Amino acid sequence: MPEQYRALQGFKDILPEDQPYWRFIEETAAEVARLYGYQRIDTPVLEDTSVFRRTSGEATDIVEHEMYSFDDRADKEGRRQNISLRPEGTAGVVRAYLEHGMFKLAQPVKLYYLSMSMFRRERPQAGRLREHHQFGCEALGEGDPAIDAEIIGMLYQIYTRLGLQNIRVRLNSIGDQNCRPQYIEKLKEYYQPLLSDCCNDCQTRFHKNPLRLLDCKNPQDQKKIAEAPRITHNLCEPCQEHFATVQRYLKFYDVPFEVDTLIVRGLDYYTRTVFEFTSTVDNVALNGGGRYDGMAEIFGGPHTPGIGFGVGIERVILEMKRQGIVPPAEAKPTAFVVYFGKSQEMTDTAARLTAELRKAGLKALTTYGGRSTKAQMKQANASGATFSIIIGDDELANGTVVVKNMHIGPESSENKQVSIKQSELLSYLREHQQ
Structure with a gap:
């Protein structure tokens, strides 16, 4: 009997019966993005590993455990470059923004990408694959809180056009370089006497990425999280004003949101506004995003405020199916x-x-x-x-x-x-x- 080949674990064929979902999402996302003045960009699937290592943070799950990284063939001088399959979209877009001099254009530069493959070596489960596809938007070169509200409002409009119901935004501010360091010290002071009773992950996060302490899902740590100091009580005045303005502008877009002080996001590059979209039908997280005002400087570029999001298409399709949404049928033959x-x-x-x-x-x-x-x-x-x-x-x-x-x-x-x-x-x- 001949050997039977199968797709690798965590990788999935997209069969013809699912293609109408993909086309519906892609067409809707592109149409709404263009309505808001965003232009399409596509970046390479391979980047120098440091593009992600320097921006996402050495202590993040992506960098420590999930990236597909390897040495490329040696060049004529015998040097080998370590490269990685793209685990997320923002870093590559910011690299392209700087490399091609987009900072010289009228700001903000508003970009979207569509169905880009992302690779993370994580445990496969429903809605979480080792290769998944994202659409996303990035607005670079403007720190105005109106851009924060615009990009959240745009994504909410995409979801509503897809027919998704009971979508809610969980919103937070994690401050900036002026106020977050002091908050992190308060957080560590609070956790220091409790650390021996924390899970192993939290004991590691305490030293490497303290904000992620608030993101722990282990039952033994939930009471500690509930009583921990909140960053919204420790924001500097400019961050307080920015966060208040974002909330005021979101009402113009009729976005149903709630402030959730436990939203901190998993990547180090986030500052100020962070958000997650969830379905209140089954409390499934659909996507997240936020502001990353210091990323361009990590690459050696000028100070460039930025904000964006990435949406896993496979996860949105699962939610559409849960809610019984059927995409428009393909035209029948004449x-x-x-x-x-x-x-x-x-x-x-x-x-x-x-x-x-x-x-x-x-x-x-x-x-x-x-x-x-x-x-x-x-x-x-x-x-x-x-x-x-x-x-x-x-x-x-x-x-x-x-x-x-x-x-x-x-x-x-x-x-x-x-x-x-x-x-x-x-x-x-x-x-x-x-």
Whole structure:
């Protein structure tokens, strides 16, 4: 028995029956992004590892455990570059913004990406794959809180256009370089006497990424989190004002949000506004995002405020299916060409007519392999085509075809089928197609 190959664990084929979901999401996201003035960008799937290591943070789960990194082939001087498959979208977009001098353009520069593959070596589960695809938006070069509200409002509009219901935004501010260090010290002072009773992950986070202490899901640490000091009580005045303005502007977009002081996000580059979108139907987190005002400087660029989000398409599709949302159906064929006979002239005529219809912009199908009359008509019915184009010996001899309207029932008084000249087929279909 031959060896049976399967997709790797955590990687998934996107089959034809799921493609309507993908097209619906992609078209909706692109349409709304353009409505807000965002332009498309695509970045390479491979980047220098330091692009992600320096921006995401050495102590994050992505950098420590999840990146697919390897040494490239040596160059002529024998040097090897360590490169990584893209684990997230923002760092590559900021790198491109700097590399191509977009900071010289009118600011903000507003960019979106669509169906970009992301790779993380994590434990596969529902909605979490080792290769997943994201659409996302990044607004670079402007620190105005109106941009924060705009990008959150834009994503909410995308979700509502997809038909998703009961979507809520959880919003927080994690301060900036002026106030966050003092808050982190308060947080560590609070946790220091409790550390021996914390889970192993939290004991590591205490030293490497203290904000993530508030993100722990371990039951033994929930009481500690509930009583921990909150960063919103420790924001400096500019951060307080920024956060208040974001909330005020969000009301203009009719975004249902709540302040959740436990939203801290998992990557080191976030500052000030952070947010997550959740479904209140089943409390599933759909995506997250936030402001990253210092990332460009990490790459050696000028100070460049930025804010963005990334949305896992697979996770959105799961939620659409949970809520019973069916994407718009693909357009059915206009015509299905059926021929009764196996002569070269017969098959050539069927192939020629099918090609002419397609070149004219009509969706047309045909049969192959000399199937029986019954099998061909069954296939034509199953295709959902509006018309079947029938060629038999008489039609071949006379240069005609029989056009049968597959959507007219036997009870209708309309003429279900007509005989016309082959030269008149295109104009007839255009006149009568629904």
